[in-house]
Every structure is written in C-alpha cells, then in structure tokens.
Amino acid sequence: MIGRKRISESTIHRLSLYYRALSVLEKDSYETVSSKELARREKLTPAQVRKDLSFFGSFGTRGLGYPVKELKAQIAGILGIDRAWRVALVGIGNIGSALVSYKEFSRQGFQIIKLFDNDQRKIGSNHKGIEVSDARNLEPELKEAKIEVVIVAVPATVAQYIVDDIVKAGIKAILNFAPVNLKVPDDVYIRHENMSMELEYLSFAIVNNHTQKRVRS
Amino acid sequence: MIGRKRISESTIHRLSLYYRALSVLEKDSYETVSSKELARREKLTPAQVRKDLSFFGSFGTRGLGYPVKELKAQIAGILGIDRAWRVALVGIGNIGSALVSYKEFSRQGFQIIKLFDNDQRKIGSNHKGIEVSDARNLEPELKEAKIEVVIVAVPATVAQYIVDDIVKAGIKAILNFAPVNLKVPDDVYIRHENMSMELEYLSFAIVNNHTQKRVRS
DNA sequence: TTATTCATGTGAAGCTTTTCACATAAACGG
DNA sequence: CCGTTTATGTGAAAAGCTTCACATGAATAA
8 A cells, every 4th residue: 555545445446447457358368458448347437447556566567558467466465365265154034145145245255154043043054065054152262263354134123132242252353244334343344235215216317307417428 | 205316326316215204204103303303224324315205296394204005106197107017037046045935025016927937847836826838928928918028037148138138027126136238229228237346345445544425413 | 779569657637525604594591 | 691611514735536738658650
C-alpha cells in the first residue's frame, strides 16, 4: 500500500471487478489491457480505473496499458486474496448450505473448513466432507481450528447471540447474511450481505421510473 | 415522490434499512421513533435519516418523531414493496435452490412463481410446489406468466445468453447472481449480487488494517 | 532517428453526498 | 397557559468521490 489516505469502499469493490475482468482476460491469453478496455468490461470510466489503481502504485506502461497477469497478481495482493483464508460458516439452512458449495469463495482463497448449526438433526451430518458441529461449542472450536473469518447465515432472531460468541472467540472478520444490524466491538470488521436490498432497488426503480446512472462511452 | 431530483442509490438502500428497523419497532409496539433512534439501530447519523426521508416528504412531528406504522407504510410505497411482484428464477443450482425458499423475498412481496433450468434432470422436478421449466422456453413462458422481475442464478458462462432471452421476453428488471457483467439495453434495470465482494472487502480490511468508517454517537 | 500515436498517472475542477447547525414547531410538565 | 424540552426539516458548509484534461513517456512505423 502506498499512501496513508483512506481508500474508499467503492474503490475496493471496483478492485474486485478489475480482478474478475483480469481473470477472464488472462484466460483469453491477453498480455496487456488498457484502462479503456477494462472500463468497458465493467461499465466504468477509464479515468476511474486509472485513478483507482493509482492509489496503490503505477502498474501500467504508457502507450501500452497494464500487463494482465501482473496486474491481476498485484490486485490479489492488495485485496489479500493471494493466500488462503480459514473460514467457518454458522447456520446450515437454505443459504448456508448453498454457500458451502459456492465455488466462487474457494476460487478466491476463502476455504470453508468448519460448519456449525444448533439444530440437533443437522449436527453431525456431512456437507461437502465437513461435519457440522454444535453451535454451542462455537468459541472453543473456532479457536481450535484457527478460523480467521466467519460467515453468519442464521435467522435474524439469533444472529446477535451467535455474533457475540464469534467475537468472544477473537474473530476479527464477519460476513453476515442475516437481515439485521449487529453490534460488534470497534476492532471487529463486519460486512452485511442483504439480498433483498437489490430487489428493493429494482422495485423502486420500476415504480419511480428511476433514471439509470448514465454510462459513458 | 416529491421532487424531480435524482435520488441516490445510497438513499434507496438506506430506505431498505429503515424499513427493516421499522418492522422491528412495529413488532415491539413502538408508536413513534426519532431519527436518532432509527440512526442508532442502523449505524447511521440522525441527520442522514432526516435528509433521506425529506426527499420524499415530511413524515415526522417535531418534538415527537416519526409514527412507526405510518412511516413504514410510506417507505413501502416509495420502494414499491406495498404490492406483490411476479418473479421468476433461472438456475436451480446451489444458490438458486436457496433463493426459492428465501423467506425474506416473499416477506417483501417478491413472489417466485416460475423456475427454470437447462438441466434435463432438474426440469420437471418440484421445488416448494413449483415445477422447474425448460430454460429453452424462457421467452414464451415469462410472457405467459406475466413475470415482472427475473433472478438469474446460472453459471457465469451462460449468464449472458439467459439474459438475452429474458430481455427478449420484455422483462425490465433483472437481479443477477452470476459473477460477470452483463449487457442489457438502456431501458432494462439490472442489479448485481456479488457475494464474494464483501468477503474480499473483509480480506482487504484485515490485510491493510483498514480504518473502519467512523461511527458517530 | 524522428514523428506520430497511444495510453498512463495525476493535479485540479466539478459534482455528489454527508454533516452541520439552526429556525421552527409540537409536546409536556407544572 | 407558559416555559422548557425535544426533535424535525432544511439551507449551507464540509467532505468525499468522479471526471477532466494534459503533461509525460513508451511503443511503433517509416
């Protein structure tokens, strides 16, 4: 990382998009790519792409563009996905079960290696080779397994209790799928995945004939 | 809707949060709520709450706050979730199957009434009382069933073909779970649900000791 | 070698969003 | 009924983010 200035959330999210586009470009054997092309592929502006990347360094060559493979590796490094993350998942319901098999996670280095639920019928059962543990043992087992990130996919009503236990286990990063806001200490990162939100946005857009954000050439 | 000014995406997303908080408050029999309390519950600022709401009208009473039930109904109206939406889901894989049973959708009026897949083994099978149709008949069946919103949960490699068919069927709102950018005409709303993105953000935050956005009292 | 083209990197301008701060007004207690 | 408290609604200021525009420099062709 270059400066000490705060990098915006939007920039980080766009890095994910660049990474994705670069993966495709790499597979298609492109050697280099311009900010213009990268922007076109993710519906952004070339200036935006260059500015985002410039926060972290100078990765391109004037007149030529960015080296695909190298830039992809750089972004992986910035995002911290150039390594494996030890992930646990709590809540083996609809969403939880789907996430265990979600290829995109493992592809980015997020390895789900522990599963938890509080339903006796699920405890002990096997999902993708992982045995479901009792959520009552969350704290010791998270520590024992040296988990770094926990995904919460439990009902909203119990999410806060689960998160409290996760925090007690010393976990500093939580991804929450429960549609509820959760209290965590300042030194714990928590992010929320709210799947209804985007549907609601669509609904709003239709009902209000909302102008789409202009996409520039 | 009051003015003609463009409402920001963030404001709409926060309306979803207010709606969620108001649902809880209503269940807990609160009559009124202040911007301060609403802000506290969703980790925002009181000024932000008031400003967001002020784009759409004056819903509060000075000295008292907002009437919970009424404000909830107003927001539902603004978001367009005070009605039922006819939704189809394409791709009955891990994620797709989970979404069929995802309570939060139906709770907000998004009724999944058609399912599609291109896998012969899945076509004809039954999920939550809905029979899976052949994705080859997407266009006529979407029209026939008067579908308004389509959720795409197919592999990235085929997402563009599926979306092309959806557009041909005259659908104007698409929610995409495939981790790929998709081309649609200007008059079609498309939103993306990228579940790795938030994990990548967590990863970035940990690796870079990223300062959390300050939360004000 | 030199001219031309291409495309990055980046200050500065422009635009959007958030926060501030206060006028305004309703509620409530005495 | 009046003073005090509470809390909205909103212009204006501040902060943050995106786009512009151009200097810079690499590549390429002749």
